[in-house]
Amino acid sequence: MxxxxxxxxxxxxxGVPKLLQEGFYVRFTDLWPDTLSEVKGKLFQIEKTNQxxxxxxxxxxxxxxxxxxxxxSSGAENIYPENTKTLYETLIGFKxxxxxxxxxxxxxxxxxxxxxxxxxxxxxxxxxxxxxxxxPEDSPYDDKRIFSYSVKDLEPLILRTYxxxxxDYEKVVIGLLVNKCYLKQILSPTAEQMRLAKVIQxxxxxxx
Amino acid sequence: MPSKNVDMTTSPSVLAAEKxxxxxxxxxxxxxxxxxxxxxxxxLIDRFTTSLTNGQAATxxxxxxxxxxxxxxxxxxxxxxxxxxxFLGAPEVAVATPDGSCKVSMAYHYK
Numbered sequence: 001m002x003x004x005x006x007x008x009x010x011x012x013x014x015g016v017p018k019l020l021q022e023g024f025y026v027r028f029t030d031l032w033p034d035t036l037s038e039v040k041g042k043l044f045q046i047e048k049t050n051q052x053x054x055x056x057x058x059x060x061x062x063x064x065x066x067x068x069x070x071x072x073s074s075g076a077e078n079i080y081p082e083n084t085k086t087l088y089e090t091l092i093g094f095k096x097x098x099x100x101x102x103x104x105x106x107x108x109x110x111x112x113x114x115x116x117x118x119x120x121x122x123x124x125x126x127x128x129x130x131x132x133x134x135x136p137e138d139s140p141y142d143d144k145r146i147f148s149y150s151v152k153d154l155e156p157l158i159l160r161t162y163x164x165x166x167x168d169y170e171k172v173v174i175g176l177l178v179n180k181c182y183l184k185q186i187l188s189p190t191a192e193q194m195r196l197a198k199v200i201q202x203x204x205x206x207x208x
Numbered sequence: 209m210p211s212k213n214v215d216m217t218t219s220p221s222v223l224a225a226e227k228x229x230x231x232x233x234x235x236x237x238x239x240x241x242x243x244x245x246x247x248x249x250x251x252l253i254d255r256f257t258t259s260l261t262n263g264q265a266a267t268x269x270x271x272x273x274x275x276x277x278x279x280x281x282x283x284x285x286x287x288x289x290x291x292x293x294x295f296l297g298a299p300e301v302a303v304a305t306p307d308g309s310c311k312v313s314m315a316y317h318y319k
Binding site for chain 1: 228229230256260261262263264269271296297319
């Protein structure tokens with residue numbers, strides 16, 4: 001449900017679409033919870049799409065952070081769908097600056113950690129603030145490489161934006177491109193449709 | 209590329225409005241004090257409001273980004289010297305002694 005697509009090592013012609021397109025298949029794994037039964041273990045075809053850009057900015061002092069909640073919770077940024085038949089494919093990119101971004105879903109639970117005890121992101125640690133952190137150059141504003149997938153009532157995805165030392169204040173600008181995908185369920189998918197479908201994992205599958 | 213000219217009758221004077229999703233990068237600063245009645249002691253100020261963070265409430269801040277003293281009867285332009293200068297909020301120019309004969313021009317772009 002959160003992917004960093006690295007720079008390609010080669011180009012192909014004709015090019016491969018970066019975003020989900022009309023007619024594409026998506027399949028949600030069986031590990032999605034029962035509370036999200038509208039999508040759990042199901043295969044859908046995308047009927048229509050619409051791309052909506054949006055920018056979020058914060059000005060933060062050095063060695064301080066701000067949590068940006070992309071969900072539709074009160075006070076959050078409202079970047080989640082409200083319709084059970086909608087999937088949001090959200091591309092996340094950053095304008096240059098002296099800052100780091102940690103991802104949490106839900107609040108307080110790190111998305112990127114290592115297996116050794118204590119090897120978790122921590123902005124109050126001089127070393128572990130760099131653990132699991134994405135830097136602006138990892139996903140530039142004009143070439144967004146972080147993809148997140150959300151459906152109605154998914155737990156909130158939190159971006160902890162931390163301004164590193166060495167600058168009094170920094171302006172953090174996060175560019176979003178929300179690819180709204182309207183889904184139609186395929187009730188009896190063929191093996192070929194299953195093979196072609198993009199698999200959308202539940203966030204717990206990214207932590208083991 | 210936008211630009212703006214102000215005279216230093218009032219201090220500080222706003223050189224550009226803040227843009228929420230971008231920083232302002234000055235590319236040219238020209239100070240015409242040829243008709244000025246005294247040395248122009250100028251500062252470029254960055255005025256912005258911080259966000260509510262883990263450690264602090266939202267606060268209005270003013271940070272001095274550049275200070276320059278332009279002699280009476282002089283005209284100065286800065287271009288390369290502005291490299292790496294950026295404003296998070298609205299750039300303003302302030303002068304020690306207001307003088308309508310001192311003109312300040314700034315060209316800029318957004319990043």
